[in-house]
Amino acid sequence: xxxxxxxxxxxxxxxxxxxxxxxxxxxxxxxxxxxxxxARALARELRCLVCxxxxxxxxxxxxxxxxxxxxxxxxxxxxxxxxxxxFLVDRYGTFVLLKPPLEPATIALWVGPFxxxxxxGLAVFRYLRRPASTTHPEDLTEDERRRLEAxxxxxxxx
Amino acid sequence: xxxxxxLAARPQRRLWLYLLPLALxxxxxxxxxxxxTRDARVLPSALIDRPAPEFALPPIPGRDTHGxxxxxxxxxxxxVNVWASWCVPCRAEHPLLTRLAREEGVIVDGINYKDxxxxxxxxxxxxxxxxxYIGQDRDGRVAIEWGVYGVPETFVIDREGRIRxxxxxxxxxxxxEDRILPLLRxxxxxxx
Numbered sequence: 001x002x003x004x005x006x007x008x009x010x011x012x013x014x015x016x017x018x019x020x021x022x023x024x025x026x027x028x029x030x031x032x033x034x035x036x037x038x039a040r041a042l043a044r045e046l047r048c049l050v051c052x053x054x055x056x057x058x059x060x061x062x063x064x065x066x067x068x069x070x071x072x073x074x075x076x077x078x079x080x081x082x083x084x085x086x087f088l089v090d091r092y093g094t095f096v097l098l099k100p101p102l103e104p105a106t107i108a109l110w111v112g113p114f115x116x117x118x119x120x121g122l123a124v125f126r127y128l129r130r131p132a133s134t135t136h137p138e139d140l141t142e143d144e145r146r147r148l149e150a151x152x153x154x155x156x157x158x
Numbered sequence: 159x160x161x162x163x164x165l166a167a168r169p170q171r172r173l174w175l176y177l178l179p180l181a182l183x184x185x186x187x188x189x190x191x192x193x194x195t196r197d198a199r200v201l202p203s204a205l206i207d208r209p210a211p212e213f214a215l216p217p218i219p220g221r222d223t224h225g226x227x228x229x230x231x232x233x234x235x236x237x238v239n240v241w242a243s244w245c246v247p248c249r250a251e252h253p254l255l256t257r258l259a260r261e262e263g264v265i266v267d268g269i270n271y272k273d274x275x276x277x278x279x280x281x282x283x284x285x286x287x288x289x290x291y292i293g294q295d296r297d298g299r300v301a302i303e304w305g306v307y308g309v310p311e312t313f314v315i316d317r318e319g320r321i322r323x324x325x326x327x328x329x330x331x332x333x334x335e336d337r338i339l340p341l342l343r344x345x346x347x348x349x350x
Contacts, residue, residue: 049307062272063307066298091211091305093204 023060030072039072042084046071047098055098203324204305210238210319211303215293218270218278226267226293232319235345236265237312237338239289240301242273243281245309247328252285254329259288262339263348268292271301271309314338316345 024043030036043057048064056064056071067088074084088096100106140148205211214227231238239255241248258264268289270278275294282289295301304313307326314323323341325333339347 063298063302066302070299070302089204091204091302092307093305 023058023064024068028065028068028072030076035072035075038081039068039075042071042075042081043068045098046085046088047096049092049096203321205321206324207320207322210313210315210321211300213293213300213303215269215295215300218282218292218294219275220279221282221287221292224291226269226291228319230267230291231315233317234265235317235342235347236267236315237342238267238269238304238315239313240269240271240295240304240306240309240311242271242309243277244273245271248310249281249285251310251312251328251330252288254331254334256286256288258334258338259290262342264342265290269301269304269306270294271306272296272298312338314341314345 024040030039040057044055046056046067048054048056048059048061048067050061050063051059054064056067070087071084074087079087085097094101094103100109102110210228210231212228214229215225217223217225237255237258241252255266259266266288268291270292272295278292278294293300298306301309304311305324310328312325312329313321316322322345323337325338329338
């Protein structure tokens with residue numbers, strides 16, 4: 001195996017090893033595959049409060065593990081996904097949801113991009129629809145034409 | 159309209175266009191100033207002004223036989239401190255809790271978070287025990303009821319047993335003087 005192929009393989013293995021790796025360990029998993037799938041989906045949209053930009057599905061933090069366990073316990077107890085979310089929001093606030101809910105404090109976040117898009121679209125539309133410019137630069141005077149020609153003429157060779 | 163009129167009208171009409179980037183900059187700078195100066199690790203509590211959660215914790219064996227439960231809260235304004243012997247900042251804030259309890263007469267109850275009995279007892283023997291009641295939260299479930307995401311955390315509880323303030327991280331003398339004590343007094347500390 002050439003050195004380059006080896007390097008490519010090493011990078012590939014590294015990427016495979018890091019992408020999509022969840023922190024959930026086998027003993028945490030539920031026996032019922034359908035419930036386990038719901039638990040995984042929920043865990044992916046719940047924020048790990050300690051590491052903040054990881055979901056509890058990704059995080060190895062002890063609190064994330066505790067929260068994963070709670071999610072599974074609640075699902076086993078017959079809670080709907082919405083019940084589980086509400087349980088955690090009641091204790092940790094909407095910050096625990098990685099996807100912010102639509103509420104007065106987050107209106108700008110949700111609507112902002114569309115307002116910008118609409119504004120930019122309008123500006124482009126108006127720019128394209130504007131009447132073609134009717135002003136022409138004045139023609140050069142005879143004097144100016146001569147100066148221009150002198151400037152553009154190839155330098156005289158001796 | 160001839161050409162000279164058009165040219166003359168332009169600066170007036172376009173003035174807001176030139177001010178627009180400035181206004182946008184001001185808005186963005188405002189958000190950044192707010193976002194970059196606040197501590198992102200300190201989360202607002204979802205429990206402020208709500209009744210403290212229901213819980214009942216067993217005692218640390220050998221310290222007492224009471225434990226700590228929801229029913230212990232209320233009557234007097236007080237603090238609830240979540241701590242652990244393995245938590246270094248808890249050691250740092252311990253003298254302040256002791257001072258509040260001994261000198262200001264503040265009731266301080268403790269939730270001993272994910273700790274070993276021996277370690278917790280050794281911590282209290284070595285550094286002193288300012289707590290009225292302590293509940294042992296071995297698996298951290300009660301702390302989750304309180305919305306705790308790291309130790310230490312300190313809650314101010316009013317006479318009705320509601321959570322009025324939450325402090326994340328170790329208390330500093332300034333926190334105590336500027337926030338904790340004034341709030342406790344406002345809630346009627348030492349009034350009865």
